[in-house]
Amino acid sequence: MIPELGTIEGFYGRPWDWEARAAHVSALAPHGYRFYLYAPKADTFLRRRWNEPHPAEEAERLTELAAHCRAEGVRFGAGLSPYELYLDFDDAAREALAQKLAWLDEMGIDDLAILFDDMRGDLPGLAEKQIEIIECAAERTKAGRLIICPSYYTDDPILDRVFGERPEGYLEALGARLDPAIEIFWTGPKVCSKEIPAAHLAHVTETLKRRPFIWDNYPVNDGQRMSPFLHLRAFEGRPREAGEHMSAHGVNPASQPCLSRIPMLTLEANYRGSMDEADTAFLAAAEAVCGGPLARMLADDLPLLQGKGLDGMTDKETAALRNRYAAADHPCAREVVQWLDGYWRITDEIVQTQ
Incomplete structure (x- = not known):
């Protein structure tokens, strides 16, 4: 079974520009990528200032991106992170949420994601408060698909260390009480999972009472620890049979829009069972994205780009x-040069402010 594939622009740091987003949608639509979720951490009007309207120019460009996705046969969605809304979901907050959802509907979204990640979670009644917000959103949105990201979207204990110990029974409560039509994001055994086994997903399905909607944090390279690396190698550790245990597979790409296409092109072949050995799959994808000579250059330099950093x-x-790479006239080569020059370096301070 090949799950629905898509892009989740959900990384920290410099967001893509509008031309890069449109080009990405067009390039990957023929390779199984049928949805695009706009949720960059840098868009403060979807996060800490979520209850304020987007500036007119940004709103216009978002509307244009939604129209471009529809023209390519790709679902367009937005990820709304109503920052710690569950701390005080009063009448004023309900009205602010309703206004934001009405604006998103007017823009033309197919998918709405309500994201509770990267917020404090060690609170009593967390699941119940978040369910109340989700039910309110479900009553008001016209989006055809509603997805939530729980505060604890993996079993990885790092979330408990950073955001507080998860309340007992939190995920079980979400699974039992949320409408089965509402999707739930899951990143796998880890925040950045090297493997997403079928057996793991089968267990998560029992907990959530639905197949998880995968938010795959590869090849994303945001954060102080990952931004010094280019994640270019083919997807591995996503066995073909795992596709039967997920509702969809969204990929959080790297900060480099053109280079991101290289690993992302290998995912459809992975699920079709037609992907060769990982190095061969990488080279084939790289040749498709940037041509033979540059692809071979990238292959030779993988130990430095993705290994040493x-x-x-x-x-x-x-x-x-x-x-x-400065001598090569191609967007991928220019992205390598920018990366070498520190253009995409991300500090903890940047993450904390977004």
């Missing part, structure tokens, strides 16, 4: 890479 390379290695 910016902080692990010597000055000599960095300079040699920059000279090689």
Whole structure:
């Protein structure tokens, strides 16, 4: 079974520009990517300032992106993070939520995601408060699909260390009380899962009372720890049989829009069972994205780009890479140069402010 594939623009740091988003949709639509969820952490009007309207120019560009997705046969959605709304969901908050949802409907969304990730979670009655918000949104949105991201979207204990210990029975309560038509995001065994086994997903399905909607944090490279690396290798650890245990598979791409297409092109073949060995799959995808010569250059440099990273390379290695890619006239090569120059470096301070 091949799950529905899609892009979740949900990373920290510099967001993509509008042209990059449209080009990404057009490039991946023929390869099984049938939805695009707009949820960049840098869009403060979907996060900390969610109850304020988007500036007119931003609203217009979002409407244009929604129309472009429809023209490509791709579902368009938005991810709304009503920051800690569950702390005081009073009448004023309900009205603010209703106004935001009405604006999203006017823009033309197929999917609405309500995201409770990256917020404090060690609160009594957390599930019940979030269910109240979701039910309110479900009554008001015209989106054909509603998805939520729980505060605890993986079994990974790192969430408990950062956002507080999860309330007992939190996920079970969401699964039991939410309308079965509402989807629930899940990142796998870890926040950034190297493997998403079928057996793990079968267990999660029992807990959530529905197949999880996968939010895959590969090849994303945001955050202080990951931004010094380019995640280019083919998808691995997503066995074909795992597709039967998920409702959809959304991919959180890297900060580099063109380079992200390389690993993302390998996912459809992975589920079709037609993907060759990972190195061969990478090379085929890279050739499709950037042509043979540059693809082979990237293959040769993977130990540096994805292995050592910016902080692990010597000055000599960095300079040699920059000279090689600066000489290549292609968007992927230009993204490598920008990465080498620190254009996409992300600090903890950037994450905390977004």
